[in-house]
Every structure is written in C-alpha cells, then in structure tokens.
Amino acid sequence: xxxxxxxxxxxxxxxxxxxxxxxxxxxxxxxxxxxxxxxxxxxxxxxxxxxxxxxxxxxxxxxxxxxxxxxxxxxxxxxxxxxxxxxxxxxxxxxxxxxxxxxxxxxxxxxxxxxxxxxxxxxxxxxxxxxxxxxxxxxxxxxxxxxxxxxxxxxxxxxxxxxxxxxxxxxxxxxxxxxxxxxxxxxxxxxxxxxxxxxxxxxxxxxxxxxxxxxxxxxxxxxxxxxxxxxxxxxxxxxxxxxxxxxxxxxxxxxxxxxxxxxxxxxx
Amino acid sequence: xxxxxxxxxxxxxxxxxxxxxxxxxxxxxxxxxxxxxxxxxxxxxxxxxxxxxxxxxxxxxxxxxxxxxxxxxxxxxxxxxxxxxxxxxxxxxxxxxxxxxxxxxxxxxxxxxxxxxxxxxxxxxxxxxxxxxxxxxxxxxxxxxxxxxxxxxxxxxxxxxxxxxxxxxxxxxxxxxxxxxxxxxxxxxxxxxxxxxxxxxxxxxxxxxxxxxxxxxxxxxxxxxxxxxxxxxxxxxxxxxxxxxxxxxxxxxxxxxxxxxxxxxxxxxxx
Numbered sequence: 001x002x003x004x005x006x007x008x009x010x011x012x013x014x015x016x017x018x019x020x021x022x023x024x025x026x027x028x029x030x031x032x033x034x035x036x037x038x039x040x041x042x043x044x045x046x047x048x049x050x051x052x053x054x055x056x057x058x059x060x061x062x063x064x065x066x067x068x069x070x071x072x073x074x075x076x077x078x079x080x081x082x083x084x085x086x087x088x089x090x091x092x093x094x095x096x097x098x099x100x101x102x103x104x105x106x107x108x109x110x111x112x113x114x115x116x117x118x119x120x121x122x123x124x125x126x127x128x129x130x131x132x133x134x135x136x137x138x139x140x141x142x143x144x145x146x147x148x149x150x151x152x153x154x155x156x157x158x159x160x161x162x163x164x165x166x167x168x169x170x171x172x173x174x175x176x177x178x179x180x181x182x183x184x185x186x187x188x189x190x191x192x193x194x195x196x197x198x199x200x201x202x203x204x205x206x207x208x209x210x211x212x213x214x215x216x217x218x219x220x221x222x223x224x225x226x227x228x229x230x231x232x233x234x235x236x237x238x239x240x241x242x243x244x245x246x247x248x249x250x251x252x253x254x255x256x257x258x259x260x261x262x263x264x265x266x267x268x
Numbered sequence: 269x270x271x272x273x274x275x276x277x278x279x280x281x282x283x284x285x286x287x288x289x290x291x292x293x294x295x296x297x298x299x300x301x302x303x304x305x306x307x308x309x310x311x312x313x314x315x316x317x318x319x320x321x322x323x324x325x326x327x328x329x330x331x332x333x334x335x336x337x338x339x340x341x342x343x344x345x346x347x348x349x350x351x352x353x354x355x356x357x358x359x360x361x362x363x364x365x366x367x368x369x370x371x372x373x374x375x376x377x378x379x380x381x382x383x384x385x386x387x388x389x390x391x392x393x394x395x396x397x398x399x400x401x402x403x404x405x406x407x408x409x410x411x412x413x414x415x416x417x418x419x420x421x422x423x424x425x426x427x428x429x430x431x432x433x434x435x436x437x438x439x440x441x442x443x444x445x446x447x448x449x450x451x452x453x454x455x456x457x458x459x460x461x462x463x464x465x466x467x468x469x470x471x472x473x474x475x476x477x478x479x480x481x482x483x484x485x486x487x488x489x490x491x492x493x494x495x496x497x498x499x500x501x502x503x504x505x506x507x508x509x510x511x512x513x514x515x516x517x518x519x520x521x522x523x524x525x526x527x528x529x530x531x532x533x534x535x536x537x538x539x
Contacts, residue, residue: 010518013527017520024519033527040533049535057527062536099364107371150380150489163271253280260285261299 014054033057048072055224063183064218070181071214074174074207075229077236084109085237092241093252105237106230113162114208117151119229122159122212123222131189133196140200157201159209167194167204175210184217312336319490320483327441328481332491334437335474338430340498344507344515348373352500356508357515366500373496378422378471383492386419387475387485390448397451407458419452419472420459430470438477446480449473 016031030037032053041050048068052060060068078085087108091101110116129135140157156162179191190197190205190213198204208229215225244252259265287297295302297314298321306314313329316322324332344353348369355365374380393406410417422428438444452475456468474495478488507515 009522009524011524011526013525015523016525016527016530017523019520024521025517027520031525031530034529034531035533036530044533044535046535059533059535059537065536097361097364099360100367103364103367103371150374150384163275165271256281257288258281258283259288259296260283262288262296263299263301263305264294 013057035059051228052218055220055228056218060218061183063181066181067178067183067214068218070178071174071211072232074178075211075232077239078109078114078207078233079236080240082109082114082236084115084233085240088237088241089244089252093244093247093249095245098238098241101241102234102238105234105241109230109233109237112151112154112158113156114206116226116230118158118208119212119215120222120226121154122209123216123220123225125158126186126212126216127222131185133193136193136197137200140197156203159206159212160198160201160203161206162203164204164206167198171205171207171210174207175205178210178214182214182217184219186213186217316491320487322482324481327443331438331441331443331477331481334434335477335492336495336498338434339470339474339495341496342499342502342506344503346499348375348379348496349500349503350516353503353507353515356504356506357510357513359508359512362501362504362508365504366497369500369503370494370497373493379496380489380493382418382471383475383489384485385414386417386471387479387483387488389418390451390472390476390479391485393455394447394451403451403454403458404462407455407464411464417455417459417466419475420455420466420468422467422469426465426467428467428469431468431473434470434473434477443477443480446476448476448479452476 014033016034017027018029018031020026020028029039032041032050035041035045035053037050045053046065046069049060049065052058052064052068080086080089084105087104088101091097091104096104106116108115112118112121125136125139129139161168175187175191175194179187182188187210190210194205211229212225215228220228285299287295287299287302289295294304297306298317300306306317309317310329312333313324316324316329316332341349344350350369351372352365352369355361355368389410393403393410396406397403407417435444435449438449452468452472455472459466459468474492475488478491483491
C-alpha cells in the first residue's frame with residue numbers, strides 16, 4: 001500500500017523526508033533546509049546550530065552559534081521564584097504528568113511579565129525603533145496601545161521589570177557578555193544606552209529585554225523570538241518539577257489565605 | 269505603589285474574595301458555601317457565576333448552554349479537535365490531549381482570537397450608533413483598521429449552520445431580539461448589500477447574545493472558551509480505540525518539500 005494518490009499534503013520549506021524502499025512511513029533520510037540531518041549534521045552540528053537552521057533556514061556563523069548558545073544558557077533556568085517554574089513545580093509536586101508540567105510552564109511563561117509575549121512585544125519595539133534613541137523615547141513615553149486581543153493590555157514597557165528598582169547584576173552580566181560577542185548592532189547599543197532607556201521608563205531592564213535584543217541581533221522575527229524564549233526556558237521548569245516530586249508536597253509552600261467575604265465569619 | 273514594597277505586601281498570603289477551601293470543613297465560592305448555598309446549581313450556572321458573580325435566569329442559562337452545544341463538533345479533522353484525536357492515536361492521556369486542544373482553540377482566525385474583538389466591535393458600534401454615527405461608517409472604519417470584522421466571514425466556508433438553531437432557540441426564549449443581536453444582523457445585511465463578501469458567522473451571534481445578557485467582553489471570553497469542549501472527548505476516544513498511530517498517518521509522500529536543494533553541512537562558518 002502507498003499513498004501515491006493522496007491529494008492532502010503538508011507544504012514545507014523546512015523538511016524533506018525520503019522513505020525506505022519498503023515503507024513510505026519509515027524515513028531513510030531527512031533533510032532540514034537541504035542539510036542531511038542524520039547523514040551529515042549528526043555528530044557535527046551543535047544543538048543550537050540545529051535550532052538556528054530550523055528557524056532561519058541557513059547554517060549559522062560561528063559567532064551566531066556562540067551568541068545563541070550563550071543566551072540559551074542564560075535562559076535555561078529562570079529559577080524556582082519565576083512564575084513559569086513555580087507553575088511547573090505545582091505540577092511536579094502533585095505527581096502530574098511530565099507534559100502537564102511543561103504545559104504549565106509554557107502557559108504561565110507565555111505572558112507579558114517576563115514571558116514569551118513580552119519578548120514578542122519587545123522585539124516589535126526593536127523593529128520600530130532600531131538603535132534610534134529618539135524613537136525609543138517616543139515609543140516608551142507613548143500611552144499603551146489599547147488594541148483589544150486575547151492578551152491583556154500591557155501594564156509596563158516590554159523588556160523592563162515592572163517591580164524592579166535597579167538593574168539586577170545577572171541582567172547586567174548577561175547583557176555585558178552577550179553584547180561582547182554579538183555580531184549585531186542592538187545588543188552593543190542596548191549596553192551603551194541601558195541607563196537612558198531605564199530612565200525613560202523609570203524601570204530597570206529585565207532579562208526578557210536582553211533576550212529580545214539578542215534574538216533581534218540573530219535576525220529572528222518577533223514570532224520566532226517568542227517561540228525560542230518559551231522553548232529555551234523549559235529545561236529549568238522540567239528539572240524543578242521533577243525535583244519537587246522527589247522532595248514531596250509536605251515541603252512545598254501552600255500559603256495562607258485571607259478570605260474577605262467568608263459567610264461563616266460574617267454570620268458570627 | 270510598585271517595586272519590592274508592593275511584592276512584600278503580597279508575600280505568603282492570598283487575599284481573596286473569590287473563595288477558599290478549608291480542607292475537611294467547607295469550601296467558599298464567591299462568598300457562598302459551595303456545599304450548602306450553591307449545591308443545587310447546575311455546572312454551567314456555577315461556571316458563569318464564577319466568572320461574573322451574577323445569577324442568571326433559567327431561560328438565560330438555557331441559552332448559554334445552547335451556545336456551547338451548537339458548536340461542539342466531534343469531527344477530528346477540525347484543527348483543534350485533531351489535537352485531541354492525535355493525542356488519542358499517539359496514546360497520550362485524555363487530559364493532555366483535550367487541554368491542548370482547548371488551548372489551540374484560542375486561534376487567530378477562529379475561536380479564542382475572535383471572541384473579544386467581536387463583542388467589542390458590537391458594543392463599540394452600538395454606542396456609536398446611539399451617538400448618531402452611521403452604521404456604514406462604523407463598518408468601513410473597522411474594515412480599514414483590521415481588514416476584517418471579527419464575527420464575519422469564515423476560514424473554510426461562507427455559510428454558518430449554527431445560526432439558525434441558536435437563533436431559533438434564542439427567540440423561543442425571548443432572548444433573540446436584543447440590541448446587539450439586531451445590530452449583528454444589520455451589519456450582515458450591510459456587508460451583503462455592499463458585496464464585502466463577509467457573511468455573519470456564529471462568533472458574531474454568540475457575542476451578540478452574550479452582550480445582550482450583560483456579559484462584558486472579558487466575561488464573554490472566559491464563558492465561551494470551552495465552547496468546543498464537548499466535541500473533543502469523542503475525537504480522543506475514537507482515535508484511542510483504533511490501532512495506535514492510525515489517525516491521519518502521513519507518509520513521506522504527504523510532505524511537499526518547497527525548500528532549498530540538498531547541500532553539505534559545515535559547522536561553524538566563520539563570521
């Protein structure tokens with residue numbers, strides 16, 4: 001049996017698969033944008049090179065590889081205080097499925113506070129303003145867009161920490177490291193102009209802002225940057241979820257509650 | 269106030285008027301004892317009460333039920349349902365498949381991405397009409413801004429089989445002639461008369477009916493997002509009962525490659 005007469009097809013520029021002679025459902029060779037994945041890349045290509053090819057369609061330069069790998073290390077574990085990792089731990093501590101822990105991390109980490117959509121919006125800002133400080137001034141001091149969508153209205157300029165006071169050391173370290181190896185214009189410009197931008201919004205730069213500049217320098221679109229940010233933060237979520245299952249729910253915070261309209265209390 | 273001071277105020281305690289569970293004792297739901305005061309609510313009544321904090325009449329609840337019923341299609345070809353079905357075929361869990369299918373329902377060209385823009389358009393337009401603006405100007409503005417009107421047009425076909433049954437029920441309940449519903453159909457007539465090729469779809473009708481029930485855009489969004497849910501478990505079940513991996517298997521011939529030709533890999537290009 002084969003599917004020679006099939007009219008339903010997946011159109012793709014990314015992936016070509018050649019079948020084994022005896023089975024059209026078994027892969028003899030797979031090509032990613034023309035590169036032989038199992039016959040040429042395997043054992044040669046690094047993980048981030050594969051990532052870059054998948055999103056950009058071309059092999060990265062060594063400088064691009066280094067930049068992507070470095071930001072991947074910076075993003076790999078947002079830590080257990082981060083809401084997305086917290087969500088994953090809520091799954092892990094109760095023995096929820098592995099996928100649900102990652103889904104929890106993705107759902108929470110998708111948002112506009114340190115999340116994927118914040119990176120998307122921050123990259124849109126880079127697309128609008130580039131390295132023009134006056135354009136940033138206009139953008140950052142303009143009222144938030146009230147366009148209605150599924151996403152809640154922005155409550156702070158994307159890429160900055162709504163509850164920060166000064167730039168955290170790890171953000172400065174990440175920016176310095178990435179700006180030092182970047183082949184683009186945005187990370188070095190951000191490193192140079194960070195204080196000015198922070199003064200415009202009265203908030204410190206956040207790691208999401210550094211990630212957005214990095215993805216922009218690597219030539220990713222806003223949508224690609226959003227996806228990568230979601231993806232690259234998952235390892236920590238996974239590890240912390242597994243750890244909480246081992247530690248057990250009795251040691252996991254449950255927190256107190258103050259019910260403002262408790263009918264039992266009102267009856268008393 | 270913001271910054272660490274604000275965060276400190278919220279440390280380790282949840283202040284809530286929505287509810288709490290007192291394990292072994294009771295559960296409070298929006299200020300009411302769930303097992304005493306609310307124990308006779310049906311599920312959708314409780315769900316809408318949870319969203320709005322308001323009570324709805326029996327007729328209104330019948331309509332809200334029907335809004336979900338009319339759009340629950342157990343057809344595994346539909347993109348969101350297909351996710352549930354693929355989970356069944358791939359022998360994943362039902363909860364994962366159906367939760368993912370629901371999440372996927374928040375799409376740009378159908379489902380979740382339409383809910384808020386459609387109810388917003390109707391509410392905004394009704395306000396404008398009440399101020400004397402012409403409907404044609406509202407429609408033209410919307411088309412100019414977004415190149416489409418949420419709730420009008422459909423990705424695969426132009427007609428919508430859900431409109432007649434939901435409107436028939438709504439009218440029988442005395443809930444089919446509210447101002448937003450009337451407006452929704454007036455927009456449809458205008459679009460047809462001007463040959464804008466966007467016919468009304470279920471999204472506009474559901475939004476209009478809910479707007480006439482007093483739901484805000486956000487309340488409507490939260491109410492309607494599980495609207496496809498009832499169609500999903502059947503898709504999961506059927507594909508999980510078939511031999512594994514047999515839902516829409518894709519052979520190599522199903523992949524139409526349109527990318528660059530084969531080339532050699534070389535790691536670490538300089539630059």
